[in-house]
Amino acid sequence: MDVIDKKIINYLQGGFPICESPYQVVANQLELTEAELIKRIENLLEVGILSRFGPLYHAEQMGGALTLAAVKVPEQQFDHIAEIINAFPEVAHNYERNHELNMWFVVATDLPGRLTEVIDEIQQKTGLKVYNMPKINEYFVGLKLEA
Amino acid sequence: MIDAIDWQLLARVQQGLPLVSRPYADIGKGLNLSENEVLKRVARLKQQGVIKRLGVVVNHRRLGYTANAMVVFDVAASLIEQIGEHVSQFSFVNLCYQRPAQGEQWPYNLYCMIHGKNKEKVLQQLEYLKQSCGLLQCKSEVLFSKQCFKQRGALYQMSPDQEKEKV
Incomplete structure (x- = not known):
């Protein structure tokens, strides 16, 4: 990962355009060619x-629900669970x-009742x-991790 | 609000946007929709909040964020709103939620995440947070993540099936 990859990651954490040629728009902002941007995103996904x-x-x-859940798992059963x-x-x-409470997971579904x-x-x-x-309430912060 | 074509669209892009010059036209091809129609629908779904965000999910470990603390507090109900707002102002706090306490065994109702590259630094930030928000006397715990088993987001069903239409 080099400086350009970092720039791409930081930029895309802020969103992606909804327009005919969104990669071109982002590439212009980052002073890259569209082809290079696409290739780098492909690579960052692949690795x-x-x-x-x-x-x-x-x-x-979507009409569904989301939750954070946790279980207490005995150590010897960890992988199985x-x-x-x-x-x-x-x-x-x-x-x-x-x-x-050693195993924490998020469950999300678009189906009501599921x-x-x-x-x-x-x-x-x-x-x-x-x-x-x-969650009962979310205090908005906007998760963004500097690459 | 979400029609049958929207569901097809949501299903089509849930694994990711096509990495081609005209991604929205590409999505439309498989669904018999024009590029313009896809753009309009995606923009509307984003505006409705069905699409929360369009962009990337980073694997934070791969970016060097290996000290990831979930910090939980047992805050008095009358103060939680004010404290939650305060906690979420700190730049190193990445997420902040109120959740239901689970009885004596797990009495915590305020959750926040601090993603860091170094455990000592995260603990310093937490100390600073506690001092600044008047949380020093508050019962709390810090849970660092040890290993990640799965991080790819939920797979939604995306079918306007009967169950859904009952809603």
Whole structure:
């Protein structure tokens, strides 16, 4: 990753244009050619520095729901439980954290009622109590990580 | 508000925007929509808030952000609004939410994320945050992430199926 890649990442965290030639618009801003910009985005996705390029949806606005959940997993079962939980397409990400509640994941769905089903299914399949912590309020900050 | 064509469109781009010169025209091809129609719909869905953001998700670990702390506080209900607003003002706070406490075992109701490159620095920032927001006496915990199992976003169903139409 070089200075140009960093510029691209920082710029795209602020959004992407909705117009006929959006790559050209961004390329002009960054003083690149359109072809070079596209090639670099492709490469950043391929090596995994970018995990996604495109739209991020709002589960609630689609009629669905989103939550943060956690489970206390006995250490020897860790990989097994992670596998069960990650197999759900509704699980957006999953992290191990240094606490008794050691596995934290986000569940998101566009289907009404599906969220509770997923939580129930995870409880059944893992035999663990799922702590369900949907947001009550968001204090806006705008996540942006300087590359 | 979201019609059947919108759902097809949302499904088509959920894995990412095409990396070609005219991406919106490319999306339209598969859906029998003109480029202009796709642009109008995407702009509307963004304006409606169905598309929260158009851009990138970075793998923060790959950018060197390996000290990622989820900090949780047990804040009095009467103060949470004010404290949440205050906490979210700090540039090193990347996310800040109020969530329901889970009884005595997990009494925390205010959550914030600090993504950092260095654990000591994150802990210093947290100390500063606590002092500045009057949170020193507040029960709190810091949970650093150890490993990431999955980070690719949820896969939505995107089908205007019967369940959805009941809504």
